[in-house]
Amino acid sequence: MSTDTENRLSVPDAAALLGTAIGQVQQVIVGQEHMVEQLMVGLLSKGHILLEGVPGTAKTLAVRTFATVVGGSFARIQFTPDLVPSDIVGTRVYSASKETFDVELGPVFTNFVLADEINRAPAKVQSAMLELMAEKQVSIAGTSHPVPDPFIVIATENPIESEGVYPLPEAQRDRFLLKVDVPYPKGNEELEILRRMSVRPPLAAPVLGPAQTEQLQDIASSVFVHNLVAEYIVRLVLATRDPAQFNMPDLTKVIQIGCSSRATLGLVSAARAVALIHGRDYVLPTDVQAVALDVMAHRLMLTFDAIADNVNPGQVVERVLAMVPAPTPVWNSQSQNARQTRGQQRRDPDTGRAAS
Missing domain, CATH: 1.10.8.80 (Magnesium chelatase subunit I, C-Terminal domain)
Known part of the structure; x- marks a missing residue:
């Protein structure tokens, strides 16, 4: 117990570590400071995030880079209209050698799931995602399989697409902690994108890991x-x-x-x-x-x-x-005098020092 207390990060150290992680992401992503910070907010809050923006605004690149910096496993699922729930959560596969059915888990059993263009998936897939996001588990053949911890779904959607798109139901939108609008980059940011990405693109270095992430989540919750x-x-x-x-x-x-x-x-x-x-x-x-x-x-x-x-x-x-x-805090002379009086009363009358 004392070892956990000694190894626990202080708030300034945790903030410095988070600042380093955000800085690593911004070495790759030009601009979009709000989106990058909200990705970290979602991670600390154990909440899912929905990114909405037109194509080419670095949504997928930001999530992939963020997963690299934070550490842990990562999977990208490209949602299409012909997707079925077993494609993402897994299914049972018959094993002829054992004459039994084995459970083959899907790609969602990872720390970070990038659900690319989530609004392209049909209703059955959305219901499977709803259980995954709400319960952090999936049910296959009547058996529940929990996902690893930490676990976050970061979904993207295109607001201008109307063909082959299934609007997210209100119940599923409510499961997302944050919905972040990703705008076009500004003029100076566009020039920096040209300078930075037209040659060898920069790579982010890992900063955190699953254990540190869980510790930071505990600090944030307190x-x-x-x-x-x-x-x-x-x-x-x-x-x-x-x-x-x-x-x-x-x-x-x-x-x-x-x-x-x-x-x-x-x-x-x-x-x-x-x-x-x-x-x-x-x-x-x-x-x-x-x-x-x-x-x-x-x-x-x-x-x-x-x-x-x-x-x-x-x-x-x-x-x-x-x-x-x-x-808003309101300080007046009466409250200041009351605090000073309480401070004087706590002092030892013999030594003049603060009483324990």
């Missing part, structure tokens, strides 16, 4: 969340369910279904991860605001009229963030 910050998170979620109570009556005609309780838990875990990445052992309201868009937007269901008016779920989340006040 980051302190004050009651005021927790109440702020709850108010953000409640504002999407009943916006009229939060002085936003116009949103009642925009939001059909608000965020689920997974959004509440997701905001807490993602904000803890952001705080750890920035070297803090406590969560600030700004940490919650930094992840609110990626945690909440894909969980909102807008009305038909709002969709017809081209209302973006991200705009709704930004409005909620603007209208729901965040907690």
